[in-house]
Amino acid sequence: MISANLLAIFYLISGILFILALRGLSSPETSRKGNLFGIIGMAIAITVTFLSIDNFSSGFFYVILFLLIGGSIGAFIAFKIPMTAMPELVAGFHSLVGLAAVFVAISAFISPEVFNLGTSGNIKLASLIEMSIGAAVGAITFSGSIIAFLKLRGLMSGSPITFPGQHILNLLILISIIILTYFLCLNQSPSFFWSLIAISFLVGFLLIIPIGGADMPVVISMLNSYSGWAAAGIGFTLENTALIITGALVGSSGAILSYIMCKGMNRSFFNVILGGFGGTDQTSSKTSKEQKPVKSGNADDAAFLMKNASSVIIVPGYGMAVAQAQHALREMVDSLKKNGVKVTYAIHPVAGRMPGHMNVLLAEANVPYDEVFELEEINNDFANCDVAYVIGANDVTNPVAKSDPQSPIYGMPVLDVEKSKSVLFVKRSLSPGYAGIDNDLFYRDNTLMLFADAKKMTEDIIKNL
Amino acid sequence: MEIDPFIFRLSIFILSIFVGYYVVWSVTPSLHTPLMSVTNAISSVIIVGAIIASLAGTDLSVFNQSSIFGFLAIVLAAINIFGGFLVTQRMLAMYKKKKKDKK
Numbered sequence: 001m002i003s004a005n006l007l008a009i010f011y012l013i014s015g016i017l018f019i020l021a022l023r024g025l026s027s028p029e030t031s032r033k034g035n036l037f038g039i040i041g042m043a044i045a046i047t048v049t050f051l052s053i054d055n056f057s058s059g060f061f062y063v064i065l066f067l068l069i070g071g072s073i074g075a076f077i078a079f080k081i082p083m084t085a086m087p088e089l090v091a092g093f094h095s096l097v098g099l100a101a102v103f104v105a106i107s108a109f110i111s112p113e114v115f116n117l118g119t120s121g122n123i124k125l126a127s128l129i130e131m132s133i134g135a136a137v138g139a140i141t142f143s144g145s146i147i148a149f150l151k152l153r154g155l156m157s158g159s160p161i162t163f164p165g166q167h168i169l170n171l172l173i174l175i176s177i178i179i180l181t182y183f184l185c186l187n188q189s190p191s192f193f194w195s196l197i198a199i200s201f202l203v204g205f206l207l208i209i210p211i212g213g214a215d216m217p218v219v220i221s222m223l224n225s226y227s228g229w230a231a232a233g234i235g236f237t238l239e240n241t242a243l244i245i246t247g248a249l250v251g252s253s254g255a256i257l258s259y260i261m262c263k264g265m266n267r268s269f270f271n272v273i274l275g276g277f278g279g280t281d282q283t284s285s286k287t288s289k290e291q292k293p294v295k296s297g298n299a300d301d302a303a304f305l306m307k308n309a310s311s312v313i314i315v316p317g318y319g320m321a322v323a324q325a326q327h328a329l330r331e332m333v334d335s336l337k338k339n340g341v342k343v344t345y346a347i348h349p350v351a352g353r354m355p356g357h358m359n360v361l362l363a364e365a366n367v368p369y370d371e372v373f374e375l376e377e378i379n380n381d382f383a384n385c386d387v388a389y390v391i392g393a394n395d396v397t398n399p400v401a402k403s404d405p406q407s408p409i410y411g412m413p414v415l416d417v418e419k420s421k422s423v424l425f426v427k428r429s430l431s432p433g434y435a436g437i438d439n440d441l442f443y444r445d446n447t448l449m450l451f452a453d454a455k456k457m458t459e460d461i462i463k464n465l
Numbered sequence: 466m467e468i469d470p471f472i473f474r475l476s477i478f479i480l481s482i483f484v485g486y487y488v489v490w491s492v493t494p495s496l497h498t499p500l501m502s503v504t505n506a507i508s509s510v511i512i513v514g515a516i517i518a519s520l521a522g523t524d525l526s527v528f529n530q531s532s533i534f535g536f537l538a539i540v541l542a543a544i545n546i547f548g549g550f551l552v553t554q555r556m557l558a559m560y561k562k563k564k565k566d567k568k
Contacts, residue, residue, distance in 0.1 A: 070543025248481030356497030
């Protein structure tokens with residue numbers, strides 16, 4: 001048994017190690033050490049918690065047992081999961097943090113004396129408010145993440161689900177949460193506590209269903225943030241510094257990522273959250289196309305163009321992840337490099353289904369990270385580049401975002417792909433992208449459409465190189 | 466006059482938000498996915514609450530209403546801790562620099 005003060009200092013140390021873990025991510029070289037700091041911080045937090053327990057009842061055995069069960073499941077998932085499934089894995093993990101927060105809050109509500117929060121039915125007011133917040137945010141995180149998981153996994157349609165009165169319903173529910181918390185504080189009745197949790201589950205569900213597939217980067221970041229706030233809420237209840245620090249770190253991290261993602265789409269956070277983007281309204285615009293001429297080519301043409309180029313920029317998008325084309329792409333780039341072609345990669349902030357999704361896939365395919373550039377770093381290079389190879393990206397290359405104020409994506413930062421001498425656009429058909437609008441790039445003189453599956457086309461090009 | 470300990474915790478919380486804000490802005494965009502998985506892992510430090518909750522029972526009845534929720538939370542948080550750190554490790558191991566022998 002160690003003293004409460006020493007315990008608090010150890011929790012502070014693990015909090016600091018967690019800060020260093022995030023700090024390490026400022027560059028790939030320091031990141032591995034950062035992750036180690038994170039692991040040490042966690043080990044310290046768990047160990048001192050064990051040491052703080054004075055009566056080692058037989059329950060202790062079960063603690064270790066359940067810890068090992070969970071740990072083995074986690075380790076198994078971590079080693080088995082393919083990199084393309086990372087977005088749904090992260091969504092799934094968020095749901096677990098949310099649910100764990102709910103469970104701890106429930107436990108604290110049932111036996112407050114274990115946590116020194118007063119007695120059942122007579123819990124300290126501040127603690128009660130804190131645990132209500134922790135439980136509510138945790139429940140929202142849980143059900144929201146489950147929906148995000150199902151959408152990302154393809155078990156549920158990625159298209160937005162909207163119905164009339166949706167926003168009013170959400171508003172009413174949010175108000176009822178506040179009212180329930182108020183009554184809970186008045187008489188501490190368990191039924192109010194349970195209804196609070198049930199309604200919060202409903203909120204998470206309703207909040208995420210109207211949000212479409214390509215807005216998932218914002219959703220995942222937002223849920224990341226929520227899981228942090230839930231942990232912080234529980235941290236206040238348990239008066240635990242490590243949890244408070246971590247919750248604040250994770251909460252602000254997720255909020256910043258959401259902000260970066262929204263900015264990458266030039267949309268406000270509320271616009272994304274209210275949902276329904278890319279829904280049925282845009283179908284009318286489909287009628288005006290088809291008559292415009294499109295140049296299409298085959299793998300042979302593409303190979304010829306790229307082989308004779310001096311510089312090529314690759315623009316990957318979500319389609320590359322779907323087709324699992326990253327390895328084929330790297331092989332293609334390798335053969336191009338043998339021909340003396342300079343190849344770089346351009347990544348849009350919202351390419352893929354989560355922040356940094358494309359970078360991980362390229363890293364998995366052994367693409368060195370110093371050949372991969374962000375939008376601002378590389379956008380001026382398109383003007384001097386011979387070939388832009390667009391694989392699985394669409395809306396993020398649409399020049400309409402710069403020219404047509406009527407377009408729903410107007411003002412969104414896009415890659416200036418059209419400025420390169422020629423554009424190779426790998427796509428299965430001319431269908432519009434997520435935003436539901438036609439891509440002007442398809443009809444440009446310097447664009448050659450390659451109608452095929454991203455992976456198959458890339459493999460065919462390799463054969464022709 | 467004494468300051469409520471809550472105010473101290475609130476100060477830690479607010480300051481940590483600021484620390485988080487500056488630290489996360491310095492994270493390179495190419496590592497945003499590992500950032501999410503590692504924040505996931507560290508937010509599972511909620512396991513300390515789960516451990517305390519799970520020992521709410523007595524020697525005679527290890528499992529009572531409250532400790533069962535604690536044990537469940539331990540499993541969930543442990544999945545996240547091991548899964549989160551290991552998958553981050555796996556991802557970070559893939560980030561390599563260009564080899565010296567350029568062709």
